[in-house]
Amino acid sequence: MAIVELRGINFIYNKGTPYETHALKDVDLCVNEGEITGLIGPTGSGKSTLVQLINGILKPTDGDVILDGVNIWEQPKKIREARFKAGVVMQYPEYQLFADTVRDDIAFGPKNMGLGEEEINERVEKAASFAGLDPSVMSRSPFDLSGGQKRRAALAGVIAMEPKVLILDEPAAGLDPGGRAEVLGGLKKYQRTVGSSIIIVSHSMEDMANYCDRIVVMTDGKIVMTGTPSQIFARYNDLIGLGLDVPRVTRVAAALSRRGIDLGEVYTVGYAVEKLSELL
Amino acid sequence: MKMDIAFGQYCHGDSVLHRLDPRVKIVTAIVFIVEIFLAKSAASFALIVAATVLLLALSGISPRIILRGIRPIVFVILFTAVINIFFVRGEKPLVEFWVIKIYPEGLINAAFIAIRIIVLIVSTSLFLTYTTTPIALTDGLEQLLSPLSKIKLPVHEFSMMMTIALRFIPTLIEETEKIMNAQKARGADFSTGGLIKRARALIPIMIPLFVSAFRRADELATAMECRCYTGGKGRTRLNVLKAGPADLIFALCVVALGAAVVLLNIYVPFFKVGIY
Numbered sequence: 001m002a003i004v005e006l007r008g009i010n011f012i013y014n015k016g017t018p019y020e021t022h023a024l025k026d027v028d029l030c031v032n033e034g035e036i037t038g039l040i041g042p043t044g045s046g047k048s049t050l051v052q053l054i055n056g057i058l059k060p061t062d063g064d065v066i067l068d069g070v071n072i073w074e075q076p077k078k079i080r081e082a083r084f085k086a087g088v089v090m091q092y093p094e095y096q097l098f099a100d101t102v103r104d105d106i107a108f109g110p111k112n113m114g115l116g117e118e119e120i121n122e123r124v125e126k127a128a129s130f131a132g133l134d135p136s137v138m139s140r141s142p143f144d145l146s147g148g149q150k151r152r153a154a155l156a157g158v159i160a161m162e163p164k165v166l167i168l169d170e171p172a173a174g175l176d177p178g179g180r181a182e183v184l185g186g187l188k189k190y191q192r193t194v195g196s197s198i199i200i201v202s203h204s205m206e207d208m209a210n211y212c213d214r215i216v217v218m219t220d221g222k223i224v225m226t227g228t229p230s231q232i233f234a235r236y237n238d239l240i241g242l243g244l245d246v247p248r249v250t251r252v253a254a255a256l257s258r259r260g261i262d263l264g265e266v267y268t269v270g271y272a273v274e275k276l277s278e279l280l
Numbered sequence: 281m282k283m284d285i286a287f288g289q290y291c292h293g294d295s296v297l298h299r300l301d302p303r304v305k306i307v308t309a310i311v312f313i314v315e316i317f318l319a320k321s322a323a324s325f326a327l328i329v330a331a332t333v334l335l336l337a338l339s340g341i342s343p344r345i346i347l348r349g350i351r352p353i354v355f356v357i358l359f360t361a362v363i364n365i366f367f368v369r370g371e372k373p374l375v376e377f378w379v380i381k382i383y384p385e386g387l388i389n390a391a392f393i394a395i396r397i398i399v400l401i402v403s404t405s406l407f408l409t410y411t412t413t414p415i416a417l418t419d420g421l422e423q424l425l426s427p428l429s430k431i432k433l434p435v436h437e438f439s440m441m442m443t444i445a446l447r448f449i450p451t452l453i454e455e456t457e458k459i460m461n462a463q464k465a466r467g468a469d470f471s472t473g474g475l476i477k478r479a480r481a482l483i484p485i486m487i488p489l490f491v492s493a494f495r496r497a498d499e500l501a502t503a504m505e506c507r508c509y510t511g512g513k514g515r516t517r518l519n520v521l522k523a524g525p526a527d528l529i530f531a532l533c534v535v536a537l538g539a540a541v542v543l544l545n546i547y548v549p550f551f552k553v554g555i556y
Contacts, residue, residue: 057461080467088465095455096462098487108484112467143491157466 002066003165003197004031004054004086009063011049023049025221027063031165036191036198038208038229041218042243047201048091050218051169054199055086068164084113087163091170093154097142102133102153105142109161127160130190132182148179155183159190165197166190172207184211205247209233209267217244233267289349290413295340296526297411302420304527308534309407315538316400323548324541325395331537332399335406349405350398357394364390414446423521429512436512444500452493459488 011024023046031037039047052058053065056072056079065072065082072082087109090096099105106127110120128138131152137145142153151171159166171187172180184200188211191198202208208215208229215232217225219242225232232239233246236254240246246267253266263275297305312331319325336346368390370383408417422439429435460470463484470481 052461055465057464080469083465083467090458090462090465093462095488095492096459096466096484098484108463108468109466112469161466 001033002030003033003068004029004199005064005066006030006050006053007064007066009050009053009060009065011046011053011058012061013049015061023221024053024060027221027223029216029223029226031197031199032214033197034191034195035213036188036200036211038212038215039199039201039218040203040205040208040215040244045218046221047218048169051088051167051199051201054082054165054167055088056082057088080112084109084161085164087158087161087166089155089158089166089168089171091173093158094147094150096154096157097150100141101139102128102142102145103138105153106156106160109157113161123160123162124156127156130159130186130193131156132186148175148182151175151179151183152186155186162194163196165199167199167201169201170203171200172202172204180207187211205233205245205250209247209250217242219243229267230265234265289409291341291345291410293340293411295338295411296530297335297339297406299526300411300530301521301523301527302412302416303424303521304523304531305407305412306417306420306424308531309404311534311538312403312407313400315534315541316396316403318538318541318545319396320545321548322550324544325392327537327540327544328399329395332403332406335403339406339411341406341410345410346402346405350401353397353401357397360397361390361394364393415443418443418446419517419519419521434512436515440512448493448496451496452489455492456485456489459485 006027006029009024009027009029010022013019013021013023027046027050029050039050041047049058053060054067056065059073067082068085070081072079097105099108103124106124107120110123115123124138128135133149133152133156137149137153142150145153155168155171166187168187172183175183184207187198187200190196200207200212212229215225215227215229216223217232217239224242225235225238233250236246236250249269249272250267253263253272256263261279263272263279266272266275316328319328336343365382365386366380368383368386369381370385372383373381374384374387375382412420418439421442422435425433425435425439460468464470468481468484470478473481
């Protein structure tokens with residue numbers, strides 16, 4: 001079942017001015033419930049715009065956004081409902097921290113939902129543990145944390161709203177490899193436990209290959225490919241042509257197959273290791 | 281919320297007006313303002329309006345942009361015009377109705393005042409904001425005020441502060457929008473509730489904004505120090521301002537305009553305006 005459905009979306013920034021930009025062109029997209037969907041594309045391809053359309057931060061110039069079976073712009077007054085159903089973690093979310101303590105900051109979303117105190121506390125603890133936050137930091141000021149911890153606190157702030165679909169714009173940007181794996185691994189664990197849907201925007205092909213069930217490729221405001229990671233990465237040359245890349249290990253496999261060692265379709269390091277040990 | 285501020289709205293172009301020395305533009309703008317206030321008769325007003333239209337043509341800026349700049353002050357113009365129509369007394373009323381008496385002098389005054397405000401806004405923005413980059417403007421201002429550094433006023437430091445402030449306005453606006461969107465995504469509500477509730481709703485925006493502004497200031501200071509910035513002393517410029525023949529001609533034209541306005545006031549005194 002589709003949790004998010006975009007139908008014929010067009011989005012134009014600064015319409016009617018000399019700065020007019022057509023950011024999305026006739027985009028149709030279906031995001032299945034319970035899946036991790038990856039959104040990739042070069043800079044300026046409209047990924048972030050797409051993300052902000054799903055929770056109603058931006059209103060499409062044309063077309064419908066259907067979230068959990070409801071057209072979100074049917075009743076513009078109830079747009080906040082869409083924000084709670086589709087939790088968006090923006091790029092560099094650590095800059096949105098503001099409260100006195102990490103706990104208060106995570107509670108900001110649930111409080112806006114009008115939940116009771118007990119439920120808020122319960123959700124805050126749960127979200128913090130999914131995001132991998134140590135209980136000892138909860139009563140500290142968010143401004144005292146390290147970069148990686150700030151990122152996790154911001155992530156927990158959105159997870160605590162328990163959205164039906166969690167949308168992350170470059171969740172691992174600027175983190176070191178260890179932090180990357182922890183944040184993304186935590187998301188995967190969260191998705192398996194809660195069963196909610198996740199959309200991840202990323203530039204990293206490795207992350208896409210490792211964590212996503214389905215991949216959507218965008219360029220120039222249009223969706224050009226959708227499919228499972230193996231379907232997408234099989235189109236090696238098309239991706240390169242779009243100015244994108246494939247996982248490094250896939251490149252290695254392709255080079256090996258040119259030299260006569262065929263590993264088949266390889267896009268994660270783990271799978272490559274398995275295949276190679278078979279050959280040895 | 282869409283933030284659209286007209287402040288420092290430089291319109292890129294390569295017209296005569298764009299190329300003038302910013303110092304000349306600042307000085308002639310002040311002279312032009314004085315001339316607008318010197319104009320006291322129909323003929324001199326017509327000359328001022330003609331000069332403004334000529335400026336507009338010289339600048340190559342679309343009249344639509346100019347109209348957009350006037351829109352926010354339409355209310356002020358109407359308000360002063362209406363006050364003039366009803367409150368200026370003359371000799372023979374044109375219309376008399378109950379306590380309302382409208383005199384021809386009132387109508388003339390209203391028209392002139394409206395023209396004066398419009399010309400004032402249009403000409404200053406043509407001289408300065410539309411055709412001069414904020415950086416060139418502060419540069420020009422710094423050099424004009426540089427004699428003040430003789431009496432130990434930190435002119436260079438002030439102009440550097442102004443340049444930096446202007447430079448960071450768009451950055452901060454962008455940042456505000458980003459933070460607002462992030463808080464909206466967490467269900468923050470900025471548009472309902474009473475005054476106190478709305479003011480409280482701004483806290484989640486103001487705190488991150490201040491934090492990041494201070495962080496930026498700190499980073500900028502470090503970057504400047506890395507490049508050995510130590511203030512104005514002994515600092516040379518990349519673009520040295522040089523006034524050319526065009527600047528001289530332009531300045532002379534503006535001065536000549538002033539003389540013409542004064543002469544027209546004296547010799548062609550039709551529809552002379554009263555005191556206001």
